[in-house]
Amino acid sequence: MTIHRAVVARVQPLTGTMTRITFDGAGLATFTSTGIGDEYVRLFLPHGPDRGDVSLPETTDNGGWQTPEGRPVAPMRSYTIRAVRPEAGEIDIDFVLHDHGVASGWAAAARPGDVIGLSSPTGLYSPPADLSWQVLITDLTGLPAVTRLLEETSDQVTTRAVIEVPGPSSVQSLPDRPGIRTTWVHGGNGHGPSRLAELVSAAIPPGTDLTGGYVWVAGQTNSLRSVRRYLRKDLKLPVERFKVVGYWVPDAETWTERYEALPAAVRSELDSLWDEPDDEAEDLTIRYESRLSEFGL
Incomplete structure (x- = not known):
């Protein structure tokens, strides 16, 4: 693992609930994308009011990291990479904005010149070789990953995307081409009970022919427990046919x-x-x- 020093280059509000921050800087010169659409990095944020003072961790021999001796521990959160532009040396990360949380608070006040640290990326999306159709279901936190997955999925793959957002103002433009069907659902996201489990069972009911299929679900961690059990135990999906990823926990x-x-x-x-x-x-x-x-x- 490598920890890179990244600098805010631009801030672009997307909706009332999400903003895009573009990072660049010499520290990203050695950053290498996995090429996987849901790849994520660990962000190391400033520990105090100085937005340029970050205790960048040191990597360890076992692939982890440690805070340099005598330095404060940098708050750490994991985020999906929305886009990588190696030719420009830039990375985009979309942040959900809400009224609590160290990363959301940092992002809401972000401005060019702010500094963070970010790790080498890890990707989780891993469809089988015979992929012909997929279902992508998430709440607002997984919207950046779903958007990138839709952009990068072959036209030969049929995709159903179901996205739970707080309300109409959180809806964004998504790739629209033959073979993609997108449904927006309002609710959840800390504003009400998550419906992710219900959405999964509705999109993939018992008896579905799962040949050539892949299911990717992300969002509120606690609500995904029943999703994982449904896919694995009820539908008896082999592990290579699905991925369930918890992105956040209420009152973590x-x-x-x-x-x-x-x-x-x-x-x-x-x-x-x-x-x-x-x-x-x-x-x-x-x-x-x-x-x-x-x-x-």
């Missing part, structure tokens, strides 16, 4: 505090679930999430 700071308040034996049990031999990661995740739900998390 409170959730972390409640998790850390669990008895040590419970946390040890939860950690040990990942040590089951020969089990698929998705099945382990389902068991882990089921136990979290039992503890009210």
